[in-house]
Amino acid sequence: MELTEEIKRLCQKKKAIILVHNYQPGEIQDIADFVGDSLELSRKAAETKAEIIIFCGVRFMAETAKILSPDRTVLLPDPEANCPLADMITSEGLKSLKAEHPDALVVSYVNTSAEVKAESDYCCTSANGIKVIDSLPTDRKIIFTPDSNLGRYLIEKTGKDLILWDGYCYVHHQRITLEGVRRAKSLHPEAKILVHPECLMEVIESADAVLSTKGMCEYVKREVADEFIIGTELGIIHRLSKENPTKRFYPVSEEAICESMKLTTLEKLERSLREEIHKIELDPQIVAQARSAIERMLAI
Numbered sequence: 360m361e362l363t364e365e366i367k368r369l370c371q372k373k374k375a376i377i378l379v380h381n382y383q384p385g386e387i388q389d390i391a392d393f394v395g396d397s398l399e400l401s402r403k404a405a406e407t408k409a410e411i412i413i414f415c416g417v418r419f420m421a422e423t424a425k426i427l428s429p430d431r432t433v434l435l436p437d438p439e440a441n442c443p444l445a446d447m448i449t450s451e452g453l454k455s456l457k458a459e460h461p462d463a464l465v466v467s468y469v470n471t472s473a474e475v476k477a478e479s480d481y482c483c484t485s486a487n488g489i490k491v492i493d494s495l496p497t498d499r500k501i502i503f504t505p506d507s508n509l510g511r512y513l514i515e516k517t518g519k520d521l522i523l524w525d526g527y528c529y530v531h532h533q534r535i536t537l538e539g540v541r542r543a544k545s546l547h548p549e550a551k552i553l554v555h556p557e558c559l560m561e562v563i564e565s566a567d568a569v570l571s572t573k574g575m576c577e578y579v580k581r582e583v584a585d586e587f588i589i590g591t592e593l594g595i596i597h598r599l600s601k602e603n604p605t606k607r608f609y610p611v612s613e614e615a616i617c618e619s620m621k622l623t624t625l626e627k628l629e630r631s632l633r634e635e636i637h638k639i640e641l642d643p644q645i646v647a648q649a650r651s652a653i654e655r656m657l658a659i
């Protein structure tokens with residue numbers, strides 16, 4: 360309690376805002392000024408009048424906030440909070456793939472470093488991937504990086520033949536299985552099955568709806584059903600339960616936990632804010648190039 364109050368006091372004193380991703384631990388979500396997906400949080404970062412943004416999530420998200428709000432100080436409470444999916448592609452790797460397909464457009468998932476975004480024509484998120492791919496000319500080849508499960512899902516939904524990078528998120532790819540979905544469904548036969556597009560195709564095919572975290576929050580609010588099987592990182596269940604106290608949520612797997620997301624603690628948040636440490640610093644040239652890819656997405 361004392362720590363929470365100290366964080367709130369520091370936020371007021373330093374004109375700081377706390378942005379928290381849907382996968383963060385419950386106690387971090389509970390002290391947020393805003394909880395959301397990476398794009399919603401970046402938009403908040405772009406419009407805030409606050410001087411400091413404490414970004415509770417993983418590095419690529421804090422970088423995206425910095426790209427959209429370069430004049431603000433953006434803090435990542437634990438500098439080790441990297442996304443293993445984003446780390447599966449480097450700008451050098453992408454440059455080599457582009458050299459093999461020199462006329463291709465490049466769409467990169469938001470789960471990429473600022474350097475990879477800078478090498479991309481468009482950015483997309485799990486909430487708007489179909490819209491972004493649909494908007495591209497049919498006579499151009501398209502490279503999609505780095506999540507191959509999301510890539511395959513986009514191929515199926517848009518009918519476009521994407522050149523895929525071989526990346527995946529270990530939480531969705533390895534810990535959320537068809538067997539897990541079947542087990543949950545046998546225990547809760549009335550529940551709707553919601554899964555994230557970073558899951559394997561067989562898991563996607565078993566679902567009632569394939570949604571980003573933002574999509575899941577909206578779906579649960581508007582559906583009359585009152586039980587849901589959730590196939591994404593467990594942190595979202597804290598938010599879903601809080602916003603829908605009469606509804607029930609069952610994870611496909613209790614092991615669907617992203618270790619990087621759980622690195623944030625109240626202690627680290629307080630220290631990062633008090634000492635103003637673990638700032639996101641990016642090369643201005645990279646920021647300008649990466650910003651173009653994000654702005655092209657936002658314009659669609």
Ligand code: CIZ
Nearest residue numbers: 396397484485571572573
């Ligand atoms: O875009 C995000 O925040 C991620 C990585 C997941 C989601 O579906 O919201």
Ligand code: SF4
Nearest residue numbers: 442443444528530617
């Ligand atoms: Fe990356 Fe997966 Fe963790 Fe999201 S849940 S931050 S995609 S490793």
